[in-house]
Amino acid sequence: MPIHEKSLIRPENLIRNEQLIIDGVDVSGDWSTFIAPRVITDYNEALEPEIAALPGGEHIHRCWQCGSCSNACTVNALNPDFNPRYWIYLIRLGLESELLRDKDIIWQCVSCNKCTHICPRDVDPEGVMKATARWLELKGHTPPSPAMEFDNIFSAQVITTGRIEEGRLLRKFFAHTGQKLTQDWLLGLVRGLVMRMPVGLLLRLGWAGVRAPRTRKWASTQRAIEEFIIEQEAAQRVALGLPPGETR
């Protein structure tokens, strides 16, 4: 749906009175159906640099609003309100309140990068979506998105062990996001694996799942990576005007 067809009456302002009679006149129904003033009275020039300070958002200022990204977008095809071009514009103008109206769908980007591959200006819209989700999270507007949770668990595992073990990763992620391990698609996947994989490999896979092997001499690397991450996160928080803080 093009933006101008978005309902101008904000549903959150509606007051519904199932039964309201004033002085004998029945005035039941929707109240507060007025359209709030939509005039843009100033630009907030702080928002774009904040998004640009987060990984993936660096090239947002290149966007010339051609709409290729939204047209190509996997999620937009399912939900027309998911509109990367529009959000990029809101960020560039600093229309923060407008952006926040969509805070609960921005994180739904599936990182398919169709937008990235079609963007004529190399804006990296997928990166901008990521940066925006991260911004919403850091500013406390949204809880960490499932994608962000996954990234955190993934990197935590790499950092502590120096390698990645998919079974453990999935188990942790599912536990963290309250998903069952017995989902049909997953059971199917495991069944398929068990049937097709050589026994030796299967054994190794199982063993790795239990033992959680580590890369040898990993400690110093681990320390360096951890320091780097702490540094980066502090820098991001400062760029957003937040105290350097204690994350992770």
Next chain:
Amino acid sequence: MNDPVLVLGGGPAGLSAAHALAAAGQNVLLVDKENVLGGAPILSGYAKLVPSGEWAKDAIGGMVDRVRADPRIEVLTGERVMRFDGNPGAFNVALGSGATRAVSAAILCTGFTHFDSVNKPEWGFGTYPDVVTTTQVEQMISSGRGVHCPSDGRKPARVAILLCVGSRDRQIGREWCSKICCTVSSNLAMEIREEIPECSVYIYYMDIRTFGLYEDKYYWESQEKHHVKYIKARIAEVTSNGDRLIVKGEDTLVKRPITIPFDLVVHAIGMDPNVDNMTISAVFDVQLEKHGYLAKASSYSAMCGTSRPGVFTAGAATGPETIDDSIAQGQAAAMAALASLRTGLPQAAE
């Protein structure tokens, strides 16, 4: 030896035509109504030119010096042509001073007139001192004074550049695109950002026409390196809240009205037909095209020709034109004039 060729107008086109003729051994009579040569870039004090990045006073000044030093070119400034009659190869020119001269051909390089923003009163020029034109900003930069608000001399924190002022507007009978103002505006926006890094610059546009190789060099560069913002809106009105200017319009991408405060509003003024064109048309008996520029003969058979044999034209006299193209056309007109003198008038391509 032929009588000299008359070159009327000493801007980029005329300077180029005069130099090319002289270089080919032809004597030239260069007449300009102003007291200095150089045309708009010198008369209006442009700063750094598109696309060379050279200062106008160096680049065009160099062309002026070359013409001034050429013994084959006689320069008459502060002078006009009152009458022009005769036939190809043997024309007579009556000058404003009363003198008459014999010339063999004429090249009209009389250029354009800057659009006068007073004719768009809704955009505040003439009402608010901090509404200025691109020429004024060029002058602020070239004079060394720097970009500032004329009202109190302060450095602007936020600048709006309005494109297409005096172009592409049926309301004021201007149905042409002035071609260079998008690029010039991107260039000025970058210069403002360089001089005042904490100043935000917004360009309000209907289309961005930074044609050809100006696309990445100006439009993209201004966005990518200098963070100039482009808003798709034709501004409806510029007013003031007593403190700052207020720009009103509709942001067509989010379909929302805007009333945004600015410190400095810049009109990207267009290139009108020269106000003298009616007179020039009468004196030289050449036709004007429908917008009021000098009508060109067919490019395919009579490049740089006019409706009158033996009278040629080049540059912004024929429509909005860039400096580089005006220079190229000046040289092409010189070639056409020389060819007509050596071999008689070319018959239209048959």
